[in-house]
Amino acid sequence: MLAETLAGLKIKPDGRYLDATGGGGGHSAAILDKLSETGRLLVIDRDDDALAVLRERFGADARVIVHKLNFGAIGTDATVAGVAPFDGILFDFGVSSRQIDNPERGFSFMQPGPLDMRMDRSQGDSAAAVVNEYGEAALIRILREYGEEPRAKRIVQALVQARPVTTTEQLRAVVETVADPRERIKTLARVFQALRIEVNGEMGEIDHALDAAYELLASDGRLVALSYHSLEDRRVKKFLRRMEGENRDRYLALPGAETQVRMKAVPRKAVQPGQSEIDTNPRARSARLRIAIKQV
Ligand SMILES: C[S@@+](CC[C@H](N)C(=O)[O-])C[C@H]1O[C@@H](n2cnc3c(N)ncnc32)[C@H](O)[C@@H]1O
Structure with a gap:
C-alpha cells in the first residue's frame, strides 16, 4: 500500500516529516522523492541494525536526520522537538522483514536462533x-x-x-x-x-506515540498509520475515535467526555489492500491504513 500511504501523507515539497518506523528506509526514500531542498525528514527507529542501514542510505542527504529513538518517546525528545511541528507523521508498525529474516534476532519460528526478539x-x-x-x-x-x-x-x-x-x-x-x-x-x-x-511493549508504545504525534503535528498535518494486525489497528482506531470527539452528541453534558474534533479520519474507515496486492504479497492481507488530519 505504498501508493496509498504516500497519498495519505500528501507531501508538501518544503514540508517537515517524521518517519517514526524507518526500518529499511523504503517509505523514507519515497517521501524524499517528493521533498524539495528545503523539505526535512526525521527518520527514527529503535533498532541499531535498521539505523545502520538508514544512515548508510540517507547519511549524505542534508534534508534527513536519522535518529535512534523509541517512537513511544517522541513527545519528550529534543531532536524531535527541534524539527517539529510536522506536516506529516508516518507509522508502519511491527517488525521489518530484515528483523524477521535474521536468525540471530529470534523473531522467527522458521529459523533456529536465540530467543531474543528485542527490537532494541x-x-x-x-x-x-x-x-x-x-x-x-x-x-x-x-x-x-x-x-x-x-x-x-x-x-x-x-x-x-x-x-x-x-x-x-x-x-x-x-x-x-x-x-x-x-x-x-x-x-x-x-x-x-x-x-x-x-x-517490546508494543501496545503501550503505540498509545504513547499516537498521543504525542497529535501534539507534534502542525494544524492540517497528517497522521498516517499502517498496521499489520488487528491489535495495532484497534489502538489506532480507538485513538482516532477519541480525537474525533466520539461522544460529542450522546454525552455532551458529561464531564470528561471528548467534545472537540481534534483530528478527522479521511476516509473514515481503514483503507485495505486490493486483491492484486494480496495475491502478490499474502502478508498484506491483514494490512490496514488509517489517515487522519489534525483539525485543531
Ligand atoms: C515494518 S518496519 C518499517 C519498514 C519501513 N517503513 C520501510 O519502508 O522499510 C517497522 C520498523 O519499526 C521499528 N519499530 C517498531 N517499533 C518501534 C518503536 N516503538 N520505536 C521505534 N521504532 C520501532 C522496527 O524496528 C522496524 O525497523
Whole structure:
C-alpha cells in the first residue's frame, strides 16, 4: 500500500516529516522523492541494525536526520522537538522483514536462533527472560491478549515444564507438543507474535506515540498509520475515535467526555489492500491504513 500511504501523507515539497518506523528506509526514500531542498525528514527507529542501514542510505542527504529513538518517546525528545511541528507523521508498525529474516534476532519460528526478539538489543528483557521468568498467569494473559491464542493455558503449562527455554527451536518444539496439528503454523505464529509484543511493549508504545504525534503535528498535518494486525489497528482506531470527539452528541453534558474534533479520519474507515496486492504479497492481507488530519 505504498501508493496509498504516500497519498495519505500528501507531501508538501518544503514540508517537515517524521518517519517514526524507518526500518529499511523504503517509505523514507519515497517521501524524499517528493521533498524539495528545503523539505526535512526525521527518520527514527529503535533498532541499531535498521539505523545502520538508514544512515548508510540517507547519511549524505542534508534534508534527513536519522535518529535512534523509541517512537513511544517522541513527545519528550529534543531532536524531535527541534524539527517539529510536522506536516506529516508516518507509522508502519511491527517488525521489518530484515528483523524477521535474521536468525540471530529470534523473531522467527522458521529459523533456529536465540530467543531474543528485542527490537532494541541494548535494553530490556529478551523473550527468553519472559518465558523463563514470568509467572504462569502472566504468560497465559500475554498469549491470550497479544496472540488471541485459544490454547494459551496448555501451552504455558508445557512451557513452564520445559524451562529453561532459550532458543527458537526449543520454543517451537514445546508449542508443537500441545498445538492442534491442523493449526500448528498458526499457533506458532500467534505465540511468537504475543511474545514479541510483550518483549517490546508494543501496545503501550503505540498509545504513547499516537498521543504525542497529535501534539507534534502542525494544524492540517497528517497522521498516517499502517498496521499489520488487528491489535495495532484497534489502538489506532480507538485513538482516532477519541480525537474525533466520539461522544460529542450522546454525552455532551458529561464531564470528561471528548467534545472537540481534534483530528478527522479521511476516509473514515481503514483503507485495505486490493486483491492484486494480496495475491502478490499474502502478508498484506491483514494490512490496514488509517489517515487522519489534525483539525485543531
Ligand atoms: C515494518 S518496519 C518499517 C519498514 C519501513 N517503513 C520501510 O519502508 O522499510 C517497522 C520498523 O519499526 C521499528 N519499530 C517498531 N517499533 C518501534 C518503536 N516503538 N520505536 C521505534 N521504532 C520501532 C522496527 O524496528 C522496524 O525497523
